[in-house]
Amino acid sequence: MVAKADVLPAPPDSTRDGILEAARQRFLRFGVPKTTMDEVAREAGCSRTTLYSYFRNKEDLYARLLEQDAEEFIREASGVLAASARAGEKIRRIVEITRQTYARNHVMRLALAGDAEMSLEPVAHAFTREQERRIIGLLQQVLDQGIAEGSLRRIDSERVAYLMFHLGRMLVERETAGVGDYPFDEIIGLMDAVFAEGIAKPRRPRRKRGA
Numbered sequence: 001m002v003a004k005a006d007v008l009p010a011p012p013d014s015t016r017d018g019i020l021e022a023a024r025q026r027f028l029r030f031g032v033p034k035t036t037m038d039e040v041a042r043e044a045g046c047s048r049t050t051l052y053s054y055f056r057n058k059e060d061l062y063a064r065l066l067e068q069d070a071e072e073f074i075r076e077a078s079g080v081l082a083a084s085a086r087a088g089e090k091i092r093r094i095v096e097i098t099r100q101t102y103a104r105n106h107v108m109r110l111a112l113a114g115d116a117e118m119s120l121e122p123v124a125h126a127f128t129r130e131q132e133r134r135i136i137g138l139l140q141q142v143l144d145q146g147i148a149e150g151s152l153r154r155i156d157s158e159r160v161a162y163l164m165f166h167l168g169r170m171l172v173e174r175e176t177a178g179v180g181d182y183p184f185d186e187i188i189g190l191m192d193a194v195f196a197e198g199i200a201k202p203r204r205p206r207r208k209r210g211a
Helices: 014-030 037-044 048-054 058-082 087-104 106-113 121-149 157-176 184-199
Strands: none
Touching: 014 037, 014 048, 014 058, 014 106, 037 048, 037 058, 058 087, 058 106, 058 121, 087 106, 087 121, 087 157, 087 184, 106 121, 106 157, 121 157, 157 184
16 A cells, blocks of 8 residues: 555646647737637547546636646745745845746636636636735745845835735736836836835944944
């Protein structure tokens, strides 16, 4: 009998992955509302029966695609959290991962933007709210680390993480939509500097010799 701790994760399901990738291509070309399950099945080269054995309906298929992409992002961001680095470095890295993810993943970006022609609003809204909760949670953990290590003053880490997320989200949306007014690295660097100055623990001035 195999011990529970020794159970290996299930191997990748190539049929399921193929369906999700076919759905991605259809959604990006025609939008989620105008894509039918029959079209996804044809794109994936499978039968309707096979398609419905994996996904209940189009809403379920769209939600699972977003979920798959979000998990990849969360794994990468969580890796930053586990690294041995100062809090400030981790925050900058998480912001950069966020920018890169939404720049290359158009399905997630369109869901974030709430594009009515390219996404399903109820599913996209639920996804973005959950993604927001998870990213704010990661940022809060980094801020708590900074407080513990003495690089940040005692702040309300939950609310500061909320503020950082929404400011960063606005900048990421503008950058990925191609309407940013300033170079992204420059404006993100400025945001980072403003936050760093505002939440950093003040350094004690050095005492002059002989004072």
